[in-house]
Amino acid sequence: xxxxxxxxxxxxxxxxxxxxxxxGVLACYAAMMGILxxxxxxxxxxxxxxxxxxxxxxxxxxxxVSIIAPSYNEELMAVPVLKSLLxxxxxxxxxxxxxxxxxxxxxxxxIKEFDLEPRQVFYRASLATKPVLMVYxxxxxxxxxxxxxxxxxxxxxxxxxxxFARYRYLCCVDGDTMFTPDAVLKAMTMISRDPxxxxxxxxxxxxxxxxxxxxxxxxxxxxxxxxLLGDFQLLDMMRAFVDYRAAWSKLECMMCVSGGYGMWRxxxxxxxxxxxxxxxxxxxxxxxxxxxxxxxxxxxxRIISLPNLIAQTEGPQKIPQLVSQRARWQRVxxxxxxxxxxxxxxxxxxxxxxxxxxxYTLFECFAPLFQVASVVTLALAFVYGVLGWQSYLAxxxxxxxxxxxxxxxxxxxHDRGYRDFRVRDLIRMLLLGPLDLFLYRPILMWxxxxxxxxxxxxxxxWNKFERNARPRAAAPxxx
Amino acid sequence: MRTIFEAQVEPLLAAGFVITVxxxxxxxxWVVIDRVRFDRGQRKLRIIHRSVSDPRLVELSxxxxxxxxxxxxxxxxxxxxYRMAGDDELPAWVREECARMALxxxxxPQMLRDATPHRGARRxxxxxxxxxxxxxxxxSAIHALLRVALADADADVASAAATVLQRIGDExxxxxxxxxxxxxxxxxxxxxxxxxxxxxxxxxxxxPLLADERAEMGYWAATLLRDHHDEDGLAAALMxxxxxxxxxxxxxxxxxxxxxxxxxxxxxxxxxxxDPAPFVRxxxxxxxxxxxxxxxxxxxxxxxxxSACPLLADREWTVRAAAxxxxxxxxxxxxREVAAELSSSDGFARNGAAEVxxxxxxxxxxxxxxxxxAHPTDEAVDVLRRALHEGGVAMxxxxxxxxxxxxxxxxxxxxxxxxxxxxxx
Numbered sequence: 001x002x003x004x005x006x007x008x009x010x011x012x013x014x015x016x017x018x019x020x021x022x023x024g025v026l027a028c029y030a031a032m033m034g035i036l037x038x039x040x041x042x043x044x045x046x047x048x049x050x051x052x053x054x055x056x057x058x059x060x061x062x063x064x065v066s067i068i069a070p071s072y073n074e075e076l077m078a079v080p081v082l083k084s085l086l087x088x089x090x091x092x093x094x095x096x097x098x099x100x101x102x103x104x105x106x107x108x109x110x111i112k113e114f115d116l117e118p119r120q121v122f123y124r125a126s127l128a129t130k131p132v133l134m135v136y137x138x139x140x141x142x143x144x145x146x147x148x149x150x151x152x153x154x155x156x157x158x159x160x161x162x163x164f165a166r167y168r169y170l171c172c173v174d175g176d177t178m179f180t181p182d183a184v185l186k187a188m189t190m191i192s193r194d195p196x197x198x199x200x201x202x203x204x205x206x207x208x209x210x211x212x213x214x215x216x217x218x219x220x221x222x223x224x225x226x227x228l229l230g231d232f233q234l235l236d237m238m239r240a241f242v243d244y245r246a247a248w249s250k251l252e253c254m255m256c257v258s259g260g261y262g263m264w265r266x267x268x269x270x271x272x273x274x275x276x277x278x279x280x281x282x283x284x285x286x287x288x289x290x291x292x293x294x295x296x297x298x299x300x301x302r303i304i305s306l307p308n309l310i311a312q313t314e315g316p317q318k319i320p321q322l323v324s325q326r327a328r329w330q331r332v333x334x335x336x337x338x339x340x341x342x343x344x345x346x347x348x349x350x351x352x353x354x355x356x357x358x359x360y361t362l363f364e365c366f367a368p369l370f371q372v373a374s375v376v377t378l379a380l381a382f383v384y385g386v387l388g389w390q391s392y393l394a395x396x397x398x399x400x401x402x403x404x405x406x407x408x409x410x411x412x413x414h415d416r417g418y419r420d421f422r423v424r425d426l427i428r429m430l431l432l433g434p435l436d437l438f439l440y441r442p443i444l445m446w447x448x449x450x451x452x453x454x455x456x457x458x459x460x461x462w463n464k465f466e467r468n469a470r471p472r473a474a475a476p477x478x479x
Numbered sequence: 480m481r482t483i484f485e486a487q488v489e490p491l492l493a494a495g496f497v498i499t500v501x502x503x504x505x506x507x508x509w510v511v512i513d514r515v516r517f518d519r520g521q522r523k524l525r526i527i528h529r530s531v532s533d534p535r536l537v538e539l540s541x542x543x544x545x546x547x548x549x550x551x552x553x554x555x556x557x558x559x560x561y562r563m564a565g566d567d568e569l570p571a572w573v574r575e576e577c578a579r580m581a582l583x584x585x586x587x588p589q590m591l592r593d594a595t596p597h598r599g600a601r602r603x604x605x606x607x608x609x610x611x612x613x614x615x616x617x618x619s620a621i622h623a624l625l626r627v628a629l630a631d632a633d634a635d636v637a638s639a640a641a642t643v644l645q646r647i648g649d650e651x652x653x654x655x656x657x658x659x660x661x662x663x664x665x666x667x668x669x670x671x672x673x674x675x676x677x678x679x680x681x682x683x684x685x686x687p688l689l690a691d692e693r694a695e696m697g698y699w700a701a702t703l704l705r706d707h708h709d710e711d712g713l714a715a716a717l718m719x720x721x722x723x724x725x726x727x728x729x730x731x732x733x734x735x736x737x738x739x740x741x742x743x744x745x746x747x748x749x750x751x752x753x754d755p756a757p758f759v760r761x762x763x764x765x766x767x768x769x770x771x772x773x774x775x776x777x778x779x780x781x782x783x784x785x786s787a788c789p790l791l792a793d794r795e796w797t798v799r800a801a802a803x804x805x806x807x808x809x810x811x812x813x814x815r816e817v818a819a820e821l822s823s824s825d826g827f828a829r830n831g832a833a834e835v836x837x838x839x840x841x842x843x844x845x846x847x848x849x850x851x852x853a854h855p856t857d858e859a860v861d862v863l864r865r866a867l868h869e870g871g872v873a874m875x876x877x878x879x880x881x882x883x884x885x886x887x888x889x890x891x892x893x894x895x896x897x898x899x900x901x902x903x904x
Binding site: 124 | 492493495496499500502503507509510511513514515517600604607611634635638639641642645665668669671672673675676702705797800827831833834837838870873876877878880881
């Protein structure tokens with residue numbers, strides 16, 4: 001224990017008070033979200049059981065959907081992903097794969113697998129994009145169009161796909177995400193209950209180190225990864241979708257339709273000018289922009305989040321890759337909050353302005369700063385003897401189990417609704433909950449700090465992570 | 480200050496720690512126990528599923544089957560039996576028996592009460608379940624209850640009512656659903672999806688609605704008659720709707736006539752190619768394509784193509800896209816009519832025609848002819864030249880890439896020359 005001057009002691013006391021207040025407010029927010037998530041999950045569960053999916057599946061009146069799948073250097077994943085999209089059980093879909101100037105064998109793999117032939121197609125250029133190099137149509141599946149274009153980033157590729165899309169709803173996905181056959185059906189069934197108002201929809205997708213297993217014949221539901229980092233990411237997504245986004249959806253301020261899987265109404269996307277290439281990522285910014293636009297123009301609308309696990313996307317297997325990815329997420333959150341700061345606590349923007357934006361500002365943007373300050377403060381308080389070791393341990397324990405509660409709740413709500421993970425996977429997920437604070441949060445905290453630094457520097461790079469090593473390395477098609 | 484701080488905070492921290500650990504532990508244990516119980520229940524249900532799916536059971540008398548099932552379901556919670564009554568994967572007789580058993584436990588009066596208008600979320604889902612169970616009991620009040628449920632402001636209740644009405648599948652149920660197209664808060668397309676799954680003919684119910692003064696009823700009647708045959712002058716009854724004042728009605732009539740009497744629709748569809756509503760023009764050109772596909776008369780197909788071609792210059796992209804699709808569906812025999820649009824003063828018409836010629840295979844066919852020395856006609860070469868010019872560099876590149884499948888000597892040079900010649904001519 002080091003003796004401290006009265007000034008240092010006062011500073012530490014107040015720092016601890018601020019840390020406790022911040023944690024307390026966060027805990028209150030989390031508790032409110034938890035209660036809302038329980039209500040919403042129960043509602044969705046009942047709705048899902050009572051829903052007659054068969055009539056939507058067989059109806060000529062089901063709303064057609066254009067699926068847009070941009071990819072950049074996805075040689076390994078492009079074909080399985082497109083197969084999972086073409087295998088959607090839904091009456092009318094078209095799949096527009098946009099190769100965003102890949103430098104590997106992505107396009108060659110698609111040409112070979114789907115027997116593509118080049119075609120000149122005169123399309124409606126509603127949104128400005130980088131030049132299209134060639135359009136391909138599949139000889140084996142007329143629903144598939146592949147557009148090869150100059151590299152311009154994901155937002156640009158999505159806009160290019162939108163120019164080719166013919167249908168009213170757009171399903172914008174990632175080129176490394178594998179989908180269950182009912183992914184479109186589940187979302188569109190909910191949308192078709194109120195298509196005049198629902199302009200956007202998200203759904204829960206898991207993290208896997210090898211998402212292509214979803215397309216294999218022996219696939220028997222989701223499992224954990226048997227890899228700590230992969231499982232912590234899976235729990236992170238589950239928490240985000242099953243707890244928080246469900247709650248935000250109930251409050252009508254769902255602030256992020258993820259890029260991995262997002263349904264958008266085409267007319268609204270065109271009206272707001274398409275996805276913006278001026279941000280690091282396109283998804284959260286588009287959600288904020290649609291909210292801002294619809295609320296400013298005072299039009300009725302909804303953006304919903306569904307709890308169904310409809311896809312698996314690849315998560316980084318190594319810590320530096322994860323830091324790089326999460327730093328990008330932190331950066332885009334800050335870019336978006338800064339861009340839409342005018343909505344902050346403005347009643348005109350209803351729950352979006354009064355709850356959603358403040359939450360993102362306080363607990364997403366400033367979270368890394370508060371977290372670092374808390375760690376330093378508590379360490380100093382311990383060193384200077386302001387906080388006894390019992391208090392220190394009690395606080396750490398309370399934080400560990402406190403942060404595990406939303407995870408446990410998410411696992412519980414997901415299992416009650418879908419019963420798809422095995423019991424041993426459930427136990428693994430539940431036990432990982434309290435370890436999150438010690439093994440996973442420090443990585444996120446560091447990624448947050450890196451993200452803040454990158455934001456300050458004006459960095460806009462995507463930082464695509466290298467694909468994970470496969471246990472059964474599939475030879476790239478066309479290689 | 481240190482003492483005061485610790486004295487105030489330490490007990491709180493300790494209590495907070497104990498509470499969070501306890502909460503986590505209780506919730507985690509509950510998750511596992513709940514799941515294990517669920518899995519055990521599922522195993523029992525699987526055994527029941529297997530047992531009741533035994534084909535030998537069908538040979539037993541009703542009383543014997545019933546007794547067998549009762550034995551199987553002995554000690555099963557009433558809630559599970561309630562749910563089994565609505566399980567589509569079980570044979571119909573099992574569902575009915577489960578509904579009967581659920582009714583015996585809960586009682587018909589209670590079930591009917593559950594199916595009446597609700598207040599609160601819990602009552603709502605009980606109402607939805609009750610409607611599903613009553614489907615099997617079929618009390619005399621079921622249609623009236625479903626009519627009220629279909630008109631309910633809650634979309635979940637209305638949706639459940641629509642599902643049950645479709646499963647009842649009788650004429651009265653169809654009538655309620657058709658009326659619901661107008662009165663229900665549920666989107667009409669969701670109700671129409673149920674109506675189109677009826678196995679009984681509905682033309683007797685739908686036909687009077689063709690003359691209904693409410694436009695939406697005329698639209699849905701015309702739409703839902705699409706899978707019906709032209710009997711008792713049904714097509715003739717639909718014909719006047721092609722000129723209805725309401726645009727969606729005109730579109731529905733065209734689409735239904737297109738599938739009902741594809742050959743007979745051409746005349747009225749041609750009339751609607753200049754309709755003020757773009758979606759009616761699209762429907763008209765699609766109906767024309769249907770007519771053209773079915774006719775064995777080549778001259779008639781060419782005439783249809785000639786009337787569809789001007790839509791390549793339509794101001795709406797949806798109509799232009801529909802026209803391109805329609806012309807491709809008419810087949811390569813209409814290439815001359817399409818090629819005539821290469822001389823249009825409208826840019827959309829010219830590049831649309833080039834795209835259609837490409838998709839008809841006309842360009843590849845001529846190109847292959849030139850390269851192999853088969854000497855296509857001057858007219859064909861001229862069309863190729865002009866199409867390549869209108870299609871731009873991308874069209875030539877696409878043609879060159881397509882030709883890589885069956886290598887043609889000097890195709891790149893040939894394409895370049897032809898495109899340039901097209902530009903000069």
